[in-house]
Amino acid sequence: MKPTTISPHSLTLNIDTRLDKVIEAFHTQSDLNAIPLIDSNDLAMGIITRRQALDIYTREFGRELNSRKPIRHFMDTAPLIVESITSLEEASYQLTNNISEDLIQEFIVCEQGRYIGIVKTIDLLRTITEQQIRSARYANPLTLLPGNVPISETISRLLLQQANFWVAYCDINHFKAFNDVYGYSQGDAAITVLADVIKAHCDTTTDFIGHVGGDDFIIVFNSKSPESNCAAICQNFQQEVLCLYDKKALEDGGICSYDRRGNSTFYATMSLSIGLVHPDPTKVTSAHAVSALASDAKKEAKKLADGGVYLSRRRH
Ligand SMILES: Nc1nc2c(ncn2[C@@H]2O[C@H](COP(=O)(O)OP(=O)(O)OP(=O)(O)O)[C@@H](O)[C@H]2O)c(=O)[nH]1
Known part of the structure; x- marks a missing residue:
């Protein structure tokens, strides 16, 4: 994976963060679509998207019942996680195999299980396309x-x-x-x-x-x-x-x-x-x-x- 494709500064939260704090993070950062969730050893454990978090919150009594619960109860525990040494092609293959109904917007990149950043699917596709055009030019x-x-x-x-x-x-x-x-x-x-x-x-x-x-x-x-x-x-x-x-x-x-x-x-x-x-x-x-x-x-x-x-x- 090209280091430039990975966004290392994306906000991460601990899996014990309360749901209301997660909602607050989405409120304050309007461009944030998903938050990677890590444990105390920085291991990537899951992800929560803006839509998933808001869904829980806006259900009837969702806020009252859930706002103090840790986000680990609600997170996606099987997000797409790829190791940083994975090639762009392999990452793209894993991504397309993981898509069920919704297009995955972001996925997590790790080094030996430890979170190092997040990749936007659109950036991955853009990089692959650029690479293919470049390869064709010099092939x-x-x-x-x-x-x-x-x-x-x-x-x-x-x-x-x-x-x-x-x-x-x-x-x-x-x-x-x-x-x-x-x-x-x-x-x-x-x-x-x-x-x-x-x-x-x-x-x-x-x-x-x-x-x-x-x-x-x-x-x-x-x-x-x-x-x-x-x-x-x-x-x-x-x-x-x-x-x-x-x-x-x-x-x-x-x-x-x-x-x-x-x-x-x-x-x-x-x-x-x-x-x-x-x-x-x-x-x-x-x-x-x-x-x-x-x-x-x-x-x-x-x-x-x-x-x-x-x-x-x-x-x-
Ligand atoms: N068919 C084909 N021939 C090519 C191509 N590019 C170069 N050639 C031809 O390859 C020949 C030169 O190849 P050389 O590697 O010098 O031939 P060689 O007999 O193996 O000689 P040494 O490498 O010195 O052992 C010339 O006849 C070129 O016209 C190509 O893309 N296709």
């Missing part, structure tokens, strides 16, 4: 994956947070020959195969997949050791992409095409090279420097005979 039109700008932004943010992350730079081998022989439409199909294989081996809730362009992809892993994921991506891609070749090419193990100098050359079926780096955020200060590290690792990976993963020892 690769073929794979719809985020391009260079969001890739750099993601890496800059992780450096700022001094996070433990890995960057994998993926590049297809013998892609040009395949593209030249089978045409760009099949070339696009090979790129799509790679995008699907990468997605299948990443945790899309924590890892970030970017498409630099053409047959180049960047994966930012937050996982512990992504070396095995990268090895599986290479193996899987080499296998999956075979379906794009014809029978003869499969029998020969490759195709004939012209190299950049115009010489007829045999190219084995496509494989994948991945340069993997583990930047040290205390020493690397820019996304640009991380990208240079990843590029160098990819160059080393390209030297491997049938593709594969090159794990760089350089961390800055």
